Amino acid sequence: MKGFTSPLWPIHFKPLPDELLSSWLVRLAHSHGLKVQTFCNLLFGNTCQVWNRDIDRLAPDWLVTELSDRTGVTIEQVMATTLQSYQGVVYHRHRASGTLAWIQCLKLHHRKFEGFGLQFCPECLAADKEPYFRKSWRVAFNVICTRHKCMLHDRCPHCGCGVAFHRNDMRHAQYVTIVSLKECHQCGFDLSRSQAIRPKYESKAIGKFIGNLSQKLFDGTLGQVEIDNLLVMRHFAKLLFTRNSTVKLYSHFCDAMGIDEIVLNTKCDIERADVKTRYHVLQVIAYLMLNLEPRLREAIKLKAIKYNHLKKDFDEMPSWHLRIIAKFSNWRINYQN
Structure with missing residues (x-):
């Protein structure tokens, strides 16, 4: 190695907590x-x-x-x-x-x-x-x-x-x-x-859901429940950002939540979105996750999404989520039951 001959550098401090x-x-x-x-x-x-x-x-x-x-x-x-x-x-x-x-x-x-x-x-x-x-x-x-x-x-x-x-x-x-x-x-x-902006959530439950994920990420305590949730959440994020005109999940949930839609760049995914867009989209996803089965049922009933879109390109689907969406496999079922 060039420039240094000592095994340790003259200054060799350890990384700080959670440092990149x-x-x-x-x-x-x-x-x-x-x-x-x-x-x-x-x-x-x-x-x-x-x-x-x-x-x-x-x-x-x-x-x-x-x-x-x-x-x-x-x-x-x-x-x-x-x-x-x-x-x-x-x-x-x-x-x-x-x-x-x-x-x-x-x-x-x-x-x-x-x-x-x-x-x-x-x-x-x-x-x-x-x-x-x-x-x-x-x-x-x-x-x-x-x-x-x-x-x-x-x-x-x-x-x-x-x-x-x-x-x-x-x-x-x-x-x-x-x-x-x-x-x-x-x-x-x-x-x-930079201005310290306080978050304004659409509900306390949504704020708690998002805050808990962030806190557990920082604490290093994300368990299997959160890991499975993240898999499902990311699949729904892809459905919200989709260019498929037959998938109207984003408009449907914004209407159900009583919030205004924003323009989503359907050429990107949530990992490339700006923080304001992610903040908005995460609230929509949290709204769904907090009462997943009934809200999915309503979305399918109102033709905001089809059953096949819930499974497409989702290879690592948690078993509990598969059991939920399996109930929607027959589009002729009475969604009121």
Whole structure:
């Protein structure tokens, strides 16, 4: 390895609670007075590029091993900072490319994030002794901060750019001493000064349903019930975003809830949607999940959806959900029973 000869780096602190791998790596670079790109070039040379990929998702072995060796942190602790640690919890099987269930997309292009896949809580950043970014902020169903009871943001409110804290030091001199991760990389705005917006749920039950998921995600206590629910919720999310004109589930539930529809981009999925859209759609999904069988029955009766759409492309359907929708397999049945 180039540039370092000691087994441990001069500064080798551990990741903070729920910290993302990329956040930890950037803080390590800056703690040595180096820009992120310089630091990574010293470590890996030019052959192993770090920032032209979603390292939190991919977590290549050479990066994980090097961080473990040079910080004294175990491989398991390093992997806990990656999105791969959500396998079997938030999603079932890891994929190196394409959409990963409930993990937000960064839309990387030449080391730039063209999407809005990294959220933040302004009050968390303001309260941090050293600001850092949380792993749970990359999860699509997590739209609120359970600590501060405010909405998460997914972009700078001053310039509208997505978060890319690994580019913050590009506006500074060659050697850096203090570069805060809470700065917007584009305009320098202090993200901790973003407005703290309190969520307004359509009902207390919906708020509790969404809040419980976020809290259990942060606490690491998502059990089999929540994992099964997430599978079902994501399937319904696909049905809400569908381009199929015969599926009118979104309009039906907005009407049933007495809320206004918003324009959904049917060319994307919930992992690529902005935080305001996800906040809205999650409430619709929560409304359905809170009384699943009767509300599905009513939707089928009013021809908002057909039985075959409930099963299509749903290969990992929980057995309890299969039992529910099996009751709708015969469209001639009396849905009043």
